[in-house]
Amino acid sequence: xxxxxxxxxxxxxxxxxxxxxxxxxxxxxxxxxxxxxxxxxxxxxxxxxxxxxxxxxxxxxxxxxxxxxxxxxxxxxxxxxxxxxxxxxxxxxxxxxxxxxxxxxxxxxxxxxxxxxxxxxxxxxxxxxxxxxxxxxxxxxxxxxxxxxxxxxxxxxxxxxxxxxxxxxxxxxxxxxxxxxxxxxxxxxxxxxxxxxxxxxxxxxxxxxxxxxxxxxxxxxxxxxxxxxxxxxxxxxxxxxxxxxxxxxxxxxxxxxxxxxxxxxxxxxxxxxxxxxxxxxxxxxxxxxxxxxxxxxxxxxxxxxxxxxxxxxxxxxxxxxxxxxxxxxxxxxxxxxxxxxxxxxxxxxxxxxxxxxxxxxxxxxxxxxxxxxxxxxxxxxxxxxxxxxxxxxxxxxxxxxxxxxxxxxxxxxxxxxxxxxxxxxxxxxxxxxxxxxxxxxxxxxxxxxxxxxxxxxxxxxxxxxxxxxxxxxxxxxxx
Numbered sequence: 001x002x003x004x005x006x007x008x009x010x011x012x013x014x015x016x017x018x019x020x021x022x023x024x025x026x027x028x029x030x031x032x033x034x035x036x037x038x039x040x041x042x043x044x045x046x047x048x049x050x051x052x053x054x055x056x057x058x059x060x061x062x063x064x065x066x067x068x069x070x071x072x073x074x075x076x077x078x079x080x081x082x083x084x085x086x087x088x089x090x091x092x093x094x095x096x097x098x099x100x101x102x103x104x105x106x107x108x109x110x111x112x113x114x115x116x117x118x119x120x121x122x123x124x125x126x127x128x129x130x131x132x133x134x135x136x137x138x139x140x141x142x143x144x145x146x147x148x149x150x151x152x153x154x155x156x157x158x159x160x161x162x163x164x165x166x167x168x169x170x171x172x173x174x175x176x177x178x179x180x181x182x183x184x185x186x187x188x189x190x191x192x193x194x195x196x197x198x199x200x201x202x203x204x205x206x207x208x209x210x211x212x213x214x215x216x217x218x219x220x221x222x223x224x225x226x227x228x229x230x231x232x233x234x235x236x237x238x239x240x241x242x243x244x245x246x247x248x249x250x251x252x253x254x255x256x257x258x259x260x261x262x263x264x265x266x267x268x269x270x271x272x273x274x275x276x277x278x279x280x281x282x283x284x285x286x287x288x289x290x291x292x293x294x295x296x297x298x299x300x301x302x303x304x305x306x307x308x309x310x311x312x313x314x315x316x317x318x319x320x321x322x323x324x325x326x327x328x329x330x331x332x333x334x335x336x337x338x339x340x341x342x343x344x345x346x347x348x349x350x351x352x353x354x355x356x357x358x359x360x361x362x363x364x365x366x367x368x369x370x371x372x373x374x375x376x377x378x379x380x381x382x383x384x385x386x387x388x389x390x391x392x393x394x395x396x397x398x399x400x401x402x403x404x405x406x407x408x409x410x411x412x413x414x415x416x417x418x419x420x421x422x423x424x425x426x427x428x429x430x431x432x433x434x435x436x437x438x439x440x441x442x443x444x445x446x447x448x449x450x451x452x453x454x455x456x457x458x459x460x461x462x463x464x465x466x467x468x469x470x471x472x473x474x475x476x477x478x479x
Contacts, residue, residue: 028105039097081204082370088152095156122153191248242289243296250300266297320393339427380443387447413444
């Protein structure tokens, strides 16, 4: 979120302004316009994602109205429940930002008065999207989706009233924190919250004993200690994700003032996050993932608890540049590691090349909406870490995250993405998609922006320490 910020203007000058300044020194109208822009961006993305794969089929308007009046209510099986929940979740951001654009910087009573109209307007958009899908027959039109979208509109608006103002104020306070240490703590707290949300997502809880038995029969609940499952690609992926979920908690405890090893607390967190996945149909709960979570949490604690040993090395930019190169190699292997063969059939290669250039997100549609969201999040996360490593390398060397370095990294990220997708043309069953290169670059930009914010590039005061010493000095302040 971008704000215009006050730069210690005298009180008399502030009174001449028509904008309202809040307690953090930001202009409320700028925040309100930012929320409105976010609302329109999410609405446009929602509409686009609702009509891919863009296979338009002409239909008379009168016939469409008649068909829409007979929209069925589907009896969704448990394996489709995640998609129904996803239809609600994707509307929540638009509703949250819409309510924020109305409420921020204004009396709360105005938001309460406009709440019914906002919900009605967003519900109308949901219904219009479902009606529009009639001209795109590969999309399923149902009353279930309409109900889910309206529920998302209500939840999004209500979530603003519950936590919206608090979230925006916390973000503004985060941007004005004086030290990197404080910003790191806030980021870790946000990552812990994101880990809990990811554990519960997509909220497709089993409702009967038979559904729980079905989940067990499909191998989503295991406690048999079979080593063979660890050798599979999906098994290794599950272990990495399980460790990554608890890692932020370990890092958080490691930054605490207490020097005692919080092994029991991390164990309880790992067990708790694994247990809550038992009644969630789409999630796996296994003994190996529990152990991976324990190791991830304990590793996170060890990394931060022993920072006085490795912290002197963070002042060398070449280490971060080398880490960036190493992570690019990991990304390439991870994205192509499921290949089964290398194509040598000319006709099949030409066919795969003809399918290479497609509209963005089109190929995500051929999976479930839950799989599409998690796949998209995984790609953004992998390249987001690349952006973080690249930004840290520049910050250590110069004391700030420069725009020039950002564009160099963006070009490298785009080149890596294009290389991955071109390679996948020849590696079935990988799905090559030219538009994924843009998604990778967006993920890189998000990671770079995060380091920019944490390092003080957006906020009240930039780090004024000499180059190479800024990061290590901030870390020493955590001691």
